[in-house]
Amino acid sequence: MEKRVLFKGIWLPLLLVLPQILITAVFFFYPAGQAVWQSLFIPDPFGLSSQFVGLGNFEYLLSDRYYRASFVTTAIFSTLVTLVSMGVALYLAVLADRLIKGSGAYRTLLIWPYAVAPAVAGVLWMFMFNTRVGVVTWYLGLLGYDWNHVLNEGEAMSLVVIASSWGRISYNFLFFLAGLQAIPRSVIEAAAIDGARFWTRFRTIVFPLLSPTTFFLLVVNIVYAFFETFGVIHTITSGGPQQATTILVYKVYADGFVGQDLGSSAAQSVILLVVVSILTIIQFKYIERRVHY
Amino acid sequence: MSRSPRSGMVENRGLGLWLTHAGLILGVAFIFFPIWLAFVASTVSQPEIVHPPMPLVPGDQFFENYRKALVAGVNAPVALMLLNSGVMAIGIAVGKIIISLLSAFAIVYFRFPFRRVFFWLIFLTLMLPVEVRIVPTYEVVAGFGMLNSYSGLILPLIASATATFLFRQFFMTVPDELAEAARVDGARPMQFFWDILLPMSRTNIAALFVILFIYGWNQYLWPLLITTDPSMNTIVMGIKQMFPSGDDIADWPVIMATSILAMLPPVVVVIGMQRLFIRGLVESEK
Numbered sequence: 001m002e003k004r005v006l007f008k009g010i011w012l013p014l015l016l017v018l019p020q021i022l023i024t025a026v027f028f029f030y031p032a033g034q035a036v037w038q039s040l041f042i043p044d045p046f047g048l049s050s051q052f053v054g055l056g057n058f059e060y061l062l063s064d065r066y067y068r069a070s071f072v073t074t075a076i077f078s079t080l081v082t083l084v085s086m087g088v089a090l091y092l093a094v095l096a097d098r099l100i101k102g103s104g105a106y107r108t109l110l111i112w113p114y115a116v117a118p119a120v121a122g123v124l125w126m127f128m129f130n131t132r133v134g135v136v137t138w139y140l141g142l143l144g145y146d147w148n149h150v151l152n153e154g155e156a157m158s159l160v161v162i163a164s165s166w167g168r169i170s171y172n173f174l175f176f177l178a179g180l181q182a183i184p185r186s187v188i189e190a191a192a193i194d195g196a197r198f199w200t201r202f203r204t205i206v207f208p209l210l211s212p213t214t215f216f217l218l219v220v221n222i223v224y225a226f227f228e229t230f231g232v233i234h235t236i237t238s239g240g241p242q243q244a245t246t247i248l249v250y251k252v253y254a255d256g257f258v259g260q261d262l263g264s265s266a267a268q269s270v271i272l273l274v275v276v277s278i279l280t281i282i283q284f285k286y287i288e289r290r291v292h293y
Numbered sequence: 294m295s296r297s298p299r300s301g302m303v304e305n306r307g308l309g310l311w312l313t314h315a316g317l318i319l320g321v322a323f324i325f326f327p328i329w330l331a332f333v334a335s336t337v338s339q340p341e342i343v344h345p346p347m348p349l350v351p352g353d354q355f356f357e358n359y360r361k362a363l364v365a366g367v368n369a370p371v372a373l374m375l376l377n378s379g380v381m382a383i384g385i386a387v388g389k390i391i392i393s394l395l396s397a398f399a400i401v402y403f404r405f406p407f408r409r410v411f412f413w414l415i416f417l418t419l420m421l422p423v424e425v426r427i428v429p430t431y432e433v434v435a436g437f438g439m440l441n442s443y444s445g446l447i448l449p450l451i452a453s454a455t456a457t458f459l460f461r462q463f464f465m466t467v468p469d470e471l472a473e474a475a476r477v478d479g480a481r482p483m484q485f486f487w488d489i490l491l492p493m494s495r496t497n498i499a500a501l502f503v504i505l506f507i508y509g510w511n512q513y514l515w516p517l518l519i520t521t522d523p524s525m526n527t528i529v530m531g532i533k534q535m536f537p538s539g540d541d542i543a544d545w546p547v548i549m550a551t552s553i554l555a556m557l558p559p560v561v562v563v564i565g566m567q568r569l570f571i572r573g574l575v576e577s578e579k
Contacts, residue, residue, distance in 0.1 A: 006404055007472075007482040013403035017411050020396040020457065027430060027452040028418050034429035092320040095313050102314075108567065109321045114574075115559035116328075117511035117529045123552050124327040127334065133545065135330060138345040169324065174571065227425075231513035235533050256428040257518065265428050272425045 035273070038266035050263070057267035066243060067251070067268070074247040077161060078225035085165035086217055089172030094202070096173075097180040107177065114170040118163075119231030125163035126236045149237065153244035156237045160245050163236060164229045172217055179213035180206070219283045223276070248272055328556075334549035335359070342545045354546060362550040367535040368523040371551050377446075377520075378510055378527040379558070384447040385509035386502050389456050394494070397460035398486050402472065415454040431518055441522045450515060456501055459576060463497050464490065500573030503566050507559045528555040 039057050041050040061067045092110060096103040113121075128136045129149060137147045149155040183206060191201045207214075230249050233239060239246035239254060246254065252272065256265030330349075334342055337352035363372045399405070400412055430449050439445030467490065475485040516530040526534060532551050536543050563570050 007402050007476070007485075009403065009482065010405045012482060013399035013405040013408075016399035016403075017396040020392040020415060020454075021411060023392065023448060024415060024418055024452045024454070027433065027449040028426070029414070031426040031429035031433055034432070035426050038429065088320070088323075092317060095316045095320075098313050099310075099317075106317050106321065108564065110324060111567070111571075112560050112563045113324055113328075115507050115511075115563040116556045117513060117559075119511075119513040119529050120532065120552050120555050121327075123532050123548070124331050127545070127549065128327060128330060132542075133342050133345050133347065135346050135349075166324070166327070169320075171574070174574065178575070231529075234513070234517075252425075252427060253514065257431075262428060269425050269428065276425060 032273070035266045035269040038262055039270045042263045053263070057263045058271070061264060061267055061271070066246075069243065070246050070248055070251045073157075073243070073245065074226065077157065077164075077229075077245070077247050078222050080157075080161045081164045081168070081225040081229065082218065082221040084161060085168035086172050086176075086214070086221060088165070089169045090176050090214075092169070093173050093176035093180055094206075096177055103177070107174070110173050111170045113167045114174075116167050117231060118167060118228055119235050121163050121167045122160075122232040122235030125159060125166070125232075129159055151241055153241055156241055156245050160229070160232055160236055164225065164232045168221065168224060172221070175213055175217055176210070179210050183209050216283075219279055223279055226272075226275070248275075328553075331549045331552050334545055335553050337546060339542075339544065339546055343542060358546040358550045359554075362547045362554065366531075366551070367544060367547065369526055369531065371528060371531070371554060373524060374526050374528040374531045374551075375554060375558075377443075377525060378529065378555075380443050381446045381512070381516070381527055382506045382509035382558075384443060385450050386505035388447060389451040389453075389505055390498055390501060392451065393454070393456035393460050394491070394498075397457050397464055398490065400457075401461055401464040402482065402485075415457050418453045427514065427518070434519055440519050441525045445519050446512075446516060446525075446527070447509075450509065450512065456505070459497065459501060460494065463494060467493060496569070496572070497576070499566075500569045500576065502573075503562055503570045504573040506562055510559050 040052060040054060042053050042057065043050040092106075096106045096110075099106070116124075128134050129147060131137060131148050131150055134147075140147045147155060149159045187205060187209075188201055191205055196204070226247070227249055229247070230253070233245055233247060233250050234253075237245045239250050248268065249272065252265050252268045255261045255268065259265075330347075333349060333351050334347060335358050336355040337348060338354050341347055341352065363375075364370055366374070396411075396415065400408060434440060434445045434449060437445075439448070471489055472485060475489060480488070511529055512527070513530050516527040517533075520526050520530070523531075523534070528551065532548060532555060535548050535551065
């Protein structure tokens with residue numbers, strides 16, 4: 001699609017795009033290029049010179065037990081966050097959609113945690129499950145369950161998954177509710193006339209019609225779990241215990257800034273870059289398809 | 294989202310209706326509980342928290358705790374961190390909107406050399422979060438001497454094209470007749486931009502502002518890296534810094550008061566501008 005009516009001039013438009021081009025070049029393309037470049041070198045321990053190693057950093061990473069473990073951790077973590085946050089959101093959206101009156105009020109009550117930063121959500125959940133003062137920990141203790149996410153890997157993973165999913169429910173709820181309300185009532189009523197009960201209607205009509213929304217949310221939530229949950233991990237577990245919650249983004253940070261292993265960190269950035277690009281391509285393919293329909 | 298009244302067949306009444314409400318209330322309770330606890334913790338005294346279980350209804354230390362947090366804080370006064378967050382969030386939102394409006398205007402209404410190249414370069418940045426290129430971006434910012442500065446906090450985060458793309462899509466829907474009429478009347482391009490295009494984009498700008506403000510306010514990793522000076526900390530990253538290292542006991546009431554203060558501005562924005570927020574959210578994800 002192109003505009004028919006155009007203004008003349010070459011310098012003015014160049015001037016107009018200049019600020020964005022400059023900022024993008026300096027703070028986006030140059031650093032992204034640097035990440036790729038640095039990933040081919042190993043700096044000496046004093047940071048004075050660096051040695052070209054080709055794909056050595058990548059080879060090393062892929063054979064590194066900890067890095068592979070981090071991949072698995074990320075896969076488990078993002079799958080769980082996506083499933084939990086989307087599952088709860090879909091459940092609530094289906095309920096809200098059944099209401100004739102009041103779904104707007106519930107929407108208002110449910111959407112605002114979107115505004116709570118992941119790092120703040122992390123602090124809230126860490127407080128509730130704190131091993132010394134946490135309320136939930138205390139009541140679990142009464143029930144005879146000894147909660148300790150500082151030592152127990154499974155409990156640490158559960159806690160970061162819940163804290164990451166919690167704030168995300170709002171976002172998914174909003175999109176699911178909009179998707180549900182866009183389904184023509186006549187379709188559902190026709191099924192009801194044919195005697196289909198609620199669950200049958202949901203399984204055979206509503207859920208398939210909702211699939212564009214579901215697919216979109218799937219991609220967006222995976223991206224969220226990969227990157228934006230850094231704050232949750234950093235505030236609650238710092239990647240521990242024994243790297244049980246060290247997701248890939250956390251490892252880039254831990255190796256690059258805490259461990260000062262720049263070559264490895266850069267190589268990890270490049271791998272993440274590839275992962276995001278794949279997700280982006282999947283999403284664009286999907287948008288393209290939606291345009292055709 | 295209006296819809297026609299439903300027929301009786303798929304309507305639920307009686308027990309079903311109550312179960313629906315019960316399910317939703319359960320969901321709301323799950324969402325609210327952590328925030329309620331944080332609020333309660335911000336109104337009681339330290340001993341009440343460190344001897345569990347803490348109370349579940351607010352205490353009488355509200356003013357004391359919030360005053361202590363705002364004025365003294367732990368490493369830096371929280372009032373200062375709020376100011377830093379505000380400058381960062383507004384800087385990101387306004388900065389991104391301005392550069393995006395200008396470049397979208399150029400790309401849609403002009404033909405100039407490398408136009409397509411520019412468009413694709415900008416487009417490439419669409420989904421790549423700052424987390425991915427974090428180390429080299431840090432080095433660039435450090436090289437410019439922008440550590441512990443507002444420009445260091447803001448500039449790297451406006452280097453992405455979501456807003457440009459959004460405005461481009463919107464400008465495409467503006468009728469050509471408007472530009473034609475402006476040109477016939479002898480209006481210069483910037484006059485058309487300022488007098489016609491900008492007023493028409495008002496709602497889009499506002500919706501985008503809401504989304505970008507929340508995005509900027511909630512940044513964590515970036516401020517964590519480049520603000521080593523506590524007086525430049527933003528509130529969202531500053532909370533974690535308030536926890537003592539080692540075995541010392543955290544000042545929970547002050548930390549929880551800070552957490553409440555940290556979520557207040559974006560939550561107020563979301564609730565107060567719900568319409569714009571939903572619109573911005575849906576459009577920026579399209």
